[in-house]
Amino acid sequence: MGEGYSSQLTVEEQRYVFRLAFRMWSEVSPLEFVEDTWSPLEEIDIKLGFGTGRHLGCNQKFDGTGQEFAHAWFLGDIHFDDDEHFTAPNAGNGISLLKVAVHEIGHVLGLPHIYRPGSIMQPSYLPQESGFEMDWTDRKAIQHLYGGCKGRFNTVFDWIRKEKTPHGKVLIRFNTYFMRDGWYWLYENRNNRTRYGDPVPLQAGWHGLPNDGVDAHVHVWSRRKDTVYFFKGTQFWRYDNENDRVFREDSDGRQYPRSISEFFPGVPSPVDTAFYDRRDSLIYFFKNTLVYAFSVDANSLARGFPKNIRDVFPPLESGDHPDGNIDAAYFSYTHNAVFLLKDTRFWQVVGSRDRWRRPYLPRNGLLPHKEVDERWFDICDVHPTALKLTR
Known part of the structure; x- marks a missing residue:
């Protein structure tokens, strides 16, 4: 959303992180995601934005630093709490925006919380290096919803x-x-x-x-x-x-x-x-x-x-x-x-x-x-x- 950029990271850093987060789901499913910054918002499937407290016309209020980092709806919006100290990959201590984004995209695609160590869909945020990988459980969960990847090879x-x-x-x-x-x-x-x-x-x-x-x-x-x-x-x-x-x-x-x-x-x-x-x-x-x-x-x-x-x-x-x-x-x-x-x-x-x-x-x-x-x-x-x- 045009009015929903974070005050903590540059626009390019945010767009990079979100492209990478969507890519991680593309690598393990037949889903294709295309960035669209020009169409009317009502034509967009997944809308992203940052805000604090009452934000972006949302009926759920953010709680300030700690507790809830973001929330999302199935095939809908993803909102991030701009009171959190989000960081880009390899940018020092803080909350990994990439990890939070991958988790919330999972919810948008229809995944519930998965109570398994290593899963990106586990409910609690665990500090982790920026180069984290998609767990086997997450891969199988998304493929259960959308199928596996098919294609022919040269x-x-x-x-x-x-x-x-x-x-x-x-x-x-x-x-x-x-x-x-x-x-x-x-x-x-x-x-x-x-x-x-x-x-x-x-x-x-x-x-x-x-x-x-x-x-x-x-x-x-x-x-x-x-x-x-x-x-x-x-x-x-x-x-x-x-x-x-x-x-x-x-x-x-x-x-x-x-x-x-x-x-x-x-x-x-x-x-x-x-x-x-x-x-x-x-x-x-x-x-x-x-x-x-x-x-x-x-x-x-x-x-x-x-x-x-x-x-x-x-x-x-x-x-x-x-x-x-x-x-x-x-x-x-x-x-x-x-x-x-x-x-x-x-x-x-x-x-x-x-x-x-x-x-x-x-x-x-x-x-x-x-x-x-x-x-x-x-x-x-x-x-x-x-x-x-x-x-």
């Missing part, structure tokens, strides 16, 4: 990477990466959720890749090779993991990007997706309803390929098959399995361990599909205006 893959902490310490992390258009999510396998603050622009974490995303990722990992490729359109890039950027020229003097058809003879371009199978040292490229198995050792297509996708990956349940135009395929080290993703679904490929237990299963048979959000949680879009923030 490519998915596992990778072990070096990451620097804010304090300069280098950590070795094994994570899964989900990419869509020009954005990516880092999926923390140890926590079974996306990293807080994602998605982020592709260029922020993968230097030199096309801004609008990639079609496929292939990690050729054998006794003789450890090479990473990204594919886009008719070209591919080799990635330098040590220096965390694409190669412009490798040690053999080859310039990048290069033509797919030149380096992978017999493989069409562009491809839908691809993955490297260590079991047989083949790269499987997918294009429409066909699969092209490329031998890394022979530098040519494997005998008999291309083949129809149903012949290479037969369904275990009749009729339950993606039937081509795969969005993403990848080998998961976490699950020791290959997955094919299309739209909001995935199919797990029967592995050697499954066949050892059940020898009658066909090689590369597809188990019945499941929804992506049943296996990988909270891969949520965030409105672009909020994505400009950093956390």
